[in-house]
Amino acid sequence: MAATEIIMLDNFGWTASTNAMFTVIIVIVLAMLGILQIVDKKIGNRPDGFAAKV
Numbered sequence: 001m002a003a004t005e006i007i008m009l010d011n012f013g014w015t016a017s018t019n020a021m022f023t024v025i026i027v028i029v030l031a032m033l034g035i036l037q038i039v040d041k042k043i044g045n046r047p048d049g050f051a052a053k054v
């Protein structure tokens with residue numbers, strides 16, 4: 001849904017708003033990935049199937 005909003009803002013010529021929304025989305029995604037990495041290291045277990053054990 002956010003991607004659709006970004007495309008609509010870009011089509012209407014609101015490039016500053018488009019860039020701001022895109023930046024906020026990227027920051028939120030990176031923050032969530034960081035939080036998930038911290039939780040994963042703290043808990044220490046992963047479900048089977050994400051990475052093959054070598």
